[in-house]
Amino acid sequence: MAAAGPAARVSGSRALRPSRARASRLQRWLMLLAAAAAAAGPRAGCAARLYRAGEDAVWLLDSGSVRAATTNSSAAWLVQFHSSWCGHCIGYAPTWRALAADVRDWGAAIRVAALDCAEEKNQEVCRTYDIHFYPTFRYFKAFAKEFTTGENFKGSDRELRTVRQTMIDFLQNHTEGTRPPACPPLDPLQSSDILSLINSRGGRYEAIVFESNGSYVGREVILDLIAYENIMVSRALDGDRAFLETLGISSVPSCYLIYPNGSHGPVTIAKPLRAFFSSYLKSLPGVRKKSLSLPEKPNKEENSEIVIWREFDRTKLYTGDLESGLHYLLRVELAAHKSLAGAQLKTLRDFVTVIAKLFPGRPPVRKLLETLQEWLTNLPLDRIPYKAILDLVNNKMRISGLFLTNQIKWVGCQGSRPELRGYSCSLWKLFHTLTVQASTHPEALVGTGFEDDPQVVLQTMRRYIHTFFGCKECGEHFEEMAKESMDSVKTRDQAVLWLWRKHNAVNSRLAGHLSEDPKFPKVPWPTPDLCPACHEEIKGLDSWNEGHVLTFLKQYYSSDNLVDKYSADLSNPSDRGALPRGQEEGEGLTAPGKSWRDRGAESFHPPHVLGPRTTLPESLHHRLDLRLQSPRGPGAHEEAEAAAPFLGIGFSSLDMSLCVVLYVASSLFLMVMYLFFRVRSKRWKVRLYHPSV
């Protein structure tokens, strides 16, 4: 079975032991390698990993292997669809690893797997499997003939023992013909079955675990031994007391053993526990482990990653974090929804309106957000396929001056390990920035219908988190806090402080949690070194001066504190990704030495004759709307891929083909006219010089 380990790793551990003579050359080579990797930037995919092939017993699936693994497989699967930035997934990873190791020997019957939906290459597959929140646990039966999204895990909790027992229930739910061949019958034997086992000489060990109804020990021991030859384990219930007495069994759970030579009797085991039964049976003479196909151990070199650390200033806010977060939010998190309608669509509309008006970043990003907002607001549809939103975010219509990086480059949100921080950090930063912008630039919301609402950012955030944030538990915790006190917010400044307070409450709840980055401990923020004035001592106790905290937050999350260092460089083709072709070929979008903010949105001049348009033209609205309504549905957007920019207007391939046809037709016409007049002039000449002819 093709279960893939983590893919796309930058390898190089062997090259890290150069001989002295070659050291300088190798060092240069490594620097080049690092520079190349830095230029490419760690994508979400390569960056974050909770499980490691070869180290964990977890089967690692990805977009290339999940379908083949879960369709028509000889084993059942339990797959955890997770996201490596999600704190709950990080916190749960040790349990999942322990479970996979605990049931490693059950692999021929049922497998414990993981698929990281945070990896961009997996986002399509996570959408196909209808994964909206992380972690989501799904069972897949063996021998499923057709594609299925699996069955949801229905345990009362996610403790290791509960999950293990639900795996057994799931195996028992297979019908006779579809049960994994490696899985022996799990239903209890009757007394008559046991008697016939005693009377027949099978030439192998037959172990019977006697237990009470409701006990899982027997089934666990059965599965523990499926990887072993020369032994078969069954189970029986303790209902027939008289029969148990004839076998010499006085308590349950206990084990009765029939030896290959036909002798039989109860087994004395120190403690009536699964591990004791299994270990005793595995160590019987002649019982051997079969060779098992287990998760592959990848090449050690492939397993090593180069993590490039970007030095940054903790007093600054980085465009790279906000833009990478927006990219993840719009292209990965929303992608979990095939289409949006009703309350979901309203939540997205309001959310996009708020960021479009308040996002303080670079003009092309703001322009993209404004375009998206106008389109969402004016669209007369009550259901929008996500693909249409993605087309706009990817600027498939090639409207000039729109751009959002499609690479992840965390700066202030870097983690000391790839799976730490990242997206959730950037989301906090985005929302703090929005509350501050709403307070310092309230005029930005005029005309949106939100201008008089001091809670607008908080309520929009609340609905976004509740509806779309992949970490469901985080959303639930946040909702509890919102219910408690969000309504008490009466001014925009209070909104800034409310979010700051609640974020600190989350920080203190998560201090010491597995998702805490040791390099970025969860302490009350801002720390005294960042803002000395924010802290005072009242009666010997460190206390906040909220007036100073507000001033600090307004400065820290202001556009003046935004630094573009490390963010997508628009003069670098690999960074531009979705930029219109005209911009790729023209001069850079910013004058050398000037930042986007220095120039401002008004002074921004893309290299097009018509100059920038901050609004989407009517015709373009019309085109996008037509595409959405077209019977070909969102697929019709592919047509837009062929569009090319000219004077800032997107021409479709049809337009271009018509131009070519007209060009060829007019050339032919001119040639025919030329030949016609040549022939005529020859005839005149002949008549002129030979009048008698």
Ligand SMILES: Cc1cc2nc3c(=O)[nH]c(=O)nc-3n(C[C@H](O)[C@H](O)[C@H](O)COP(=O)(O)OP(=O)(O)OC[C@H]3O[C@@H](n4cnc5c(N)ncnc54)[C@H](O)[C@@H]3O)c2cc1C
């Ligand atoms: C709404 C929401 C709810 C969450 N709930 C949970 C949860 O229940 N369980 C869980 O495991 N994870 C949760 N998370 C994730 C968690 O809060 C962190 O984002 C994650 O652990 C990464 O932490 P971090 O070290 O990057 O710092 P983060 O807490 O993400 O903070 C990011 C940055 O914001 C700044 N900052 C820190 N504190 C404040 C503050 N009080 N005010 C303003 N700025 C501040 C700092 O510069 C910091 O580096 C939640 C995330 C969000 C967005």
